[in-house]
Amino acid sequence: MTNDGKGNQLSKEILHLVSYCPLCQAPARPKKIRVLQTKDDNQLIHIDCSLCHSSILALVINSGYGVTSVGLATDLTDEEAMHFQNSPKITTDDVIAIHDLLFNYL
Numbered sequence: 520m521t522n523d524g525k526g527n528q529l530s531k532e533i534l535h536l537v538s539y540c541p542l543c544q545a546p547a548r549p550k551k552i553r554v555l556q557t558k559d560d561n562q563l564i565h566i567d568c569s570l571c572h573s574s575i576l577a578l579v580i581n582s583g584y585g586v587t588s589v590g591l592a593t594d595l596t597d598e599e600a601m602h603f604q605n606s607p608k609i610t611t612d613d614v615i616a617i618h619d620l621l622f623n624y625l
């Protein structure tokens with residue numbers, strides 16, 4: 520994190536995100552927090568809860584008008600999230616190929 524105003528604002532948002540677990544609602548210290556990607560002023564972070572052992576993938580967005588975050592529960596580890604973050608996107612042709620494979624297999 521930087522020490523400028525934007526960096527401090529992102530730090531406060533991340534601290535708010537990890538001040539409690541949205542799944543077990545416990546005010547707890549996270550087991551592990553990892554910043555997976557930083558692009559411009561936006562960060563993708565992975566958080567493991569030390570109590571319920573759930574994981575959250577959160578995108579912290581600094582739009583210039585304020586800081587917002589979007590989080591979702593995931594069963595991905597931080598390493599798996601990074602792997603899929605850098606994987607090629609699934610195309611329509613990929614979905615049709617899987618459909619055809621399953622349709623012909625069953």
Ligand SMILES: [Zn+2]
Pocket residue numbers: 540541542543544545568569570571572573
């Ligand atoms: Zn939890």
